[in-house]
Amino acid sequence: MSDTITVFEVGPRDGLQSLGVQVATATKIALIDALARAGLRKIEATSFVSPRWVPQMADAGDVMAGINRQQGVTYAALTPNERGLDLALAAGCDEIAIFASASEGFSHANLNCSIEESFARFAPVMQRSAEAGLPVRGYLSAVIACPYDGPTPPAQVHRWAERLLEIGCYEVSLGDTIGAGTPDTLGNVLKPLLHDIPADRLAGHFHDTNGLAGDLVVRALDLGLRTFDASVGGLGGCPYAPGAPGNIDTRKVLECAAALGFSHGVDLALLGDAEQIAMSIAAR
Template sequence: MAPDVTLFEVGPRDGLQSRGEMVTTADKIELVDTLSRTGLRKIEATSFVAPRWVPQMADAPEVMAGISRMPGVTYAALTPNLKGLERALAAGCDEVAIFAAASEGFSRANLNCSIAGSFERFAPVLDRAKASGTPVRGYLSTVIACPYDGPTAPEDVARWTRRLLEAGCYEVSLGDTIGAGTEETLNALLDRLLEEVGADRLAGHFHDTSGRATDLVSLSLDRGLRTFDASIGGLGGCPYAPGAPGNVDTRRVLEVIEAHGLTHGVDMRALESAETVVRAIGAV
């Protein structure tokens, strides 16, 4: 039977991409392969971005070519533009992701364009993905607060979430990019979002900057969300979001899911092997 909750493991991409140091291709492949043996069903393996902007992901084709694919595991990649999508398709990625922001300041810092401009850039990516039958996931950053603009209005988050879904994304991952969320602010956001978007089209992506990420996962479970992004060992952060040191740890999210009496399908003992790999490559 399928588990109640889906964990989207983002450590190999979001986690390693945020590091200033380079990680070898062999170590990246070992990490993905070890994660593949845990029971995780979704792994974001790499990112097809311009090497001059993100040199940590310059070996994306080699990583995809080198991993040992496990049946039942979806291997995803971030593809910010059409060139990146074509490279991801050539590498055999099962699904791809695009990213937008709910605040103008973060959009300009991260994407060097307005939010509306980012959607213009996405259009050919979404058209090509649809033509190839490739699922597209949407990331929406700064859904609680922005390091440049301050608090984000729930109505703004709702508007851009709708736009991502209408554009063709099957799901939108709600990113508390600087870890500013509280139970009060998240409740206010979900009150607005769930008026028009089903919980099954939303995922939670929480940074643990203030030590509240697991509380937000717990609240999201209570509100009906059943997909969460998490990063092995808490790897992650964002160079465009000062003060946001890391994503919520995969193990901690799994423990919250179990505390709610829900299943996740991940072998916790096998997860230890992945945590060992992360420590061995010096990523935490």
């Protein structure tokens, strides 16, 4: 099993979108470039969504056009539909992501449709992405608990994670959306999944709402996961717990892994440059 971890940096998209503030395009570009210089090799740079619903991402095309692309870095974007895919292709994104939920309540609240309906919407995106040779990553939210439905049965997580892989996603990011997870509840989700899905096709996306995200990283590493989503400087609070931490800090993931003997290839001194930009954004 690999002794190297991968951090999928989500700060420029998930982090900034969660903050709900407008950030200058030049600042977003500077943040992404700083992350690439630090050695992050997977960066979710933006999302191609309706500016009416997510005005923070209205400059997605300009961001992608302005970054100084580094060799070996994958620049990804969230694309909820074919229109988003068209824009992502035009912008030269290296991969895209789609977003599903493991709970019906969260799917209806966040996507305005049932889980099954969301997969019907994914079908043309997946087909056209395959034709274009564009890798697709799948997000699965509320894998521990849902703010509307309560605890999520592990069998539901299993069902929809497998479905995302079946339709063509190369990896499924398992999101503890409200930060409700503990090492035990995470284990209850991961153990049955890992009977049927290789660990290298799963990633952990943990929120630090209750201060346990680092413990979840350790538990996931113990069970074989090697990819983790994280946000530089912890950008992005938890939308269901105002004032609480949200996305786990990139540095915390790296430190948790390093303490257990895993390598990561990120220059922590250079990461500090990106953290300074993140802090300036968060202070607004």
